Amino acid sequence: MDKKPLIFLTNDDGVHAKGLRELIATLQPLGRLFVVAPQTAQSGMSHAITMTRPLFLQKLEETPERVIYSCNGTPVDCVKIAFDYLMLHGERPSLAISGINHGANSAINVLYSGTMGATIETSFYEIPAIGFSLLDHDENADFSTARLYVEQITRKVMAEPIENPLCLNVNIPNLPAAEIKGIMPCRQNRGYWREKFEKRTNPQGRDYYWLSGYFYNTEPEACDTDEWALKNGYVSIVPIQVDLTNYPQLDRIKQWKF
Amino acid sequence: MDKKPLIFLTNDDGVHAKGLRELIATLQPLGRLFVVAPQTAQSGMSHAITMTRPLFLQKLEETPERVIYSCNGTPVDCVKIAFDYLMLHGERPSLAISGINHGANSAINVLYSGTMGATIETSFYEIPAIGFSLLDHDENADFSTARLYVEQITRKVMAEPIENPLCLNVNIPNLPAAEIKGIMPCRQNRGYWREKFEKRTNPQGRDYYWLSGYFYNTEPEACDTDEWALKNGYVSIVPIQVDLTNYPQLDRIKQWKF
Numbered sequence: 001m002d003k004k005p006l007i008f009l010t011n012d013d014g015v016h017a018k019g020l021r022e023l024i025a026t027l028q029p030l031g032r033l034f035v036v037a038p039q040t041a042q043s044g045m046s047h048a049i050t051m052t053r054p055l056f057l058q059k060l061e062e063t064p065e066r067v068i069y070s071c072n073g074t075p076v077d078c079v080k081i082a083f084d085y086l087m088l089h090g091e092r093p094s095l096a097i098s099g100i101n102h103g104a105n106s107a108i109n110v111l112y113s114g115t116m117g118a119t120i121e122t123s124f125y126e127i128p129a130i131g132f133s134l135l136d137h138d139e140n141a142d143f144s145t146a147r148l149y150v151e152q153i154t155r156k157v158m159a160e161p162i163e164n165p166l167c168l169n170v171n172i173p174n175l176p177a178a179e180i181k182g183i184m185p186c187r188q189n190r191g192y193w194r195e196k197f198e199k200r201t202n203p204q205g206r207d208y209y210w211l212s213g214y215f216y217n218t219e220p221e222a223c224d225t226d227e228w229a230l231k232n233g234y235v236s237i238v239p240i241q242v243d244l245t246n247y248p249q250l251d252r253i254k255q256w257k258f
Numbered sequence: 259m260d261k262k263p264l265i266f267l268t269n270d271d272g273v274h275a276k277g278l279r280e281l282i283a284t285l286q287p288l289g290r291l292f293v294v295a296p297q298t299a300q301s302g303m304s305h306a307i308t309m310t311r312p313l314f315l316q317k318l319e320e321t322p323e324r325v326i327y328s329c330n331g332t333p334v335d336c337v338k339i340a341f342d343y344l345m346l347h348g349e350r351p352s353l354a355i356s357g358i359n360h361g362a363n364s365a366i367n368v369l370y371s372g373t374m375g376a377t378i379e380t381s382f383y384e385i386p387a388i389g390f391s392l393l394d395h396d397e398n399a400d401f402s403t404a405r406l407y408v409e410q411i412t413r414k415v416m417a418e419p420i421e422n423p424l425c426l427n428v429n430i431p432n433l434p435a436a437e438i439k440g441i442m443p444c445r446q447n448r449g450y451w452r453e454k455f456e457k458r459t460n461p462q463g464r465d466y467y468w469l470s471g472y473f474y475n476t477e478p479e480a481c482d483t484d485e486w487a488l489k490n491g492y493v494s495i496v497p498i499q500v501d502l503t504n505y506p507q508l509d510r511i512k513q514w515k516f
Binding site: 041043044048049050051052055056057074080081084108111112120152153163165166167168182183185187188190192194196197207208209211213237239240242243245247250252253254 | 338343467
């Protein structure tokens, strides 16, 4: 009998988040799972790594079907310690999945997202990487629709001939399955966040500020973007790359005389 | 008499880092400065934002020439609270500079770097943004060569007709000025980090791990990259953009049948 493939899992909402438990339940039939997830919530941690403190690991579970560790670092730390320490001399996974994130990681959110930071980092290990996010921040969100698409898209990636690096940013509308119109491969929407800082005063009389903001979509009419797909009831898939070079600007700057 | 332009400054090594003091000294003759920098070192914080705790601000200095705040958040938090709170109803800066970073931010480091996270974030406010890094991690690094290029490149950006967004990742070799061969606009080198985790045991008997690694350059022969420029004695300038869409992969994925 063939051994089931080894799949690496992580997230940014922490090892105890419902989204990760739902991801484990969804993918367990497809493979053996190696999970290293942050000890605590790491939303908004982007591609951060921990440089000023050491990392601690805790093994929470080990069965033939799955191993689960927590780590006190960021999502990217979890990936690094998994691939370059825990799995270094053992079997390597054939696929890496992050999520299921509580909340959207579409458009420019890909830059701030710990889930996508981890997903991008796993793609550096020459295996397909997928980050899944559900458009619902609630800690008790209903992942039943998301699970259908997590399974379908994961099976697809396992079945297709893949050219690495393959790194997918998948976002799933918060809708009943019957209202989802399909899966739409698309590009990252252009836009940015503007923040509103809510000022409060602590009991010691010192002012403090809560970050909260809104996304400003600079191309609401474009119908080939992830924002459009999600607003129109589609699951969005944006393939991700990490060459940040702005080539048109590079051509302009080459004309500068220093 | 014309008022000197307002320039926003930040960094990721913290408000007390030598690199920021050198940046302030270099740019003070060119403008009035508005500085919001992290209270403590935030290296490796990437594009992280603080979502689970409130932010505190401290005004450290205020003169007609400059204002300096520290903030207990990440470099990107500093940018957000500067532009969307502190400067929201006042004069807006015409330029944003991050650095001078203690250590390289070339190649894939752009993804992990708090300095470049902040630089990218400032470029979302429709002003030119530059991140400067010196290839020396030492906290007492000699910034004298770096300062020459910080001034020259900043003056150039202030003089040229700019098409926003303009976001520059500038890295400066750790060499005497006479050994620098020039300034080279180039693209981001391809490569990735592999980590070595050093395992130690704390006095309570618990294992912990220090992250340390090496950069693996996947295209050492390419002579149009920032890594090549720096190895060959040039100051590298890579213009940065944030559309992470992998368009060739998008074309392939569109062929998948779901």
